[in-house]
């Protein structure tokens with residue numbers, strides 16, 4: 001991971017102090033989920049994000065992380081439990097909670113600009129205002145110059161940035177990221193991790209917090225203030241690890257790899273050598 005200079009306009013200082021303040025942004029209370037007539041996927045999942053906080057959820061494949069994010073976005077209902085945004089229950093999909101899917105989801109027949117405008121035109125916004133907002137978001141993710149290109153003309157990294165610009169253009173307060181860097185080459189992924197972090201915490205965006213699902217534990221330690229570990233069958237949150245390292249973070253800083261090891265241990269895995 002590269003060593004980036006500190007960004008002066010970031011709101012998060014990288015301490016876990018926030019966890020002790022009790023104003024949650026997104027909160028899951030005792031969520032349970034199961035498909036009809038099947039054993040539950042997970043039980044009693046509770047988690048919280050606070051203002052200016054980046055949380056991560058890790059766990060083995062098939063444990064229910066993508067389903068959990070869809071429930072947090074209210075795209076599917078939980079079997080029981082509640083999702084609260086700023087203390088108020090959410091029961092319908094809300095523009096205030098944006099989701100970037102695990103697979104790169106751009107529409108091939110639409111230009112980058114139209115892909116981003118899509119979420120805006122569903123509302124009351126005029127075409128002109130939607131174009132302006134979409135252009136601003138594409139600029140923010142560094143894609144203004146390719147707004148008229150189609151996804152097939154773009155790299156995977158660019159398409160993923162279009163998907164992120166689309167999620168951000170609806171001015172969400174929380175962004176849910178389901179393995180957003182997994183299809184990207186390491187260099188692009190690294191740049192995008194830094195960009196995402198800056199976007200989440202720079203003052204111009206409406207974002208208050210982010211929820212990342214990832215299998216890459218180095219990425220998780222680089223980005224997250226708090227990590228929830230899901231495991232078991234049915235799954236539950238088996239551990240919660242606060243990552244108290246100064247930002248920007250890199251693997252060479254003291255303590256970084258200790259946190260990576262703690263997460264491997266939390267998943268009952270042995271860290272790879274080397």
Ligand code: ADP
Nearest residue numbers: 035038041059060061062063064065066067068
């Ligand atoms: P993760 O994102 O942690 O890899 P998912 O949330 O995608 O896991 O899936 C959780 C579990 O639910 C998996 O075991 C998967 O096989 C199961 N599952 C997903 N969709 C369905 C479905 N439509 N019917 C039955 N089981 C499903």
Ligand code: MG
Nearest residue numbers: 065066067102
């Ligand atoms: Mg998944």
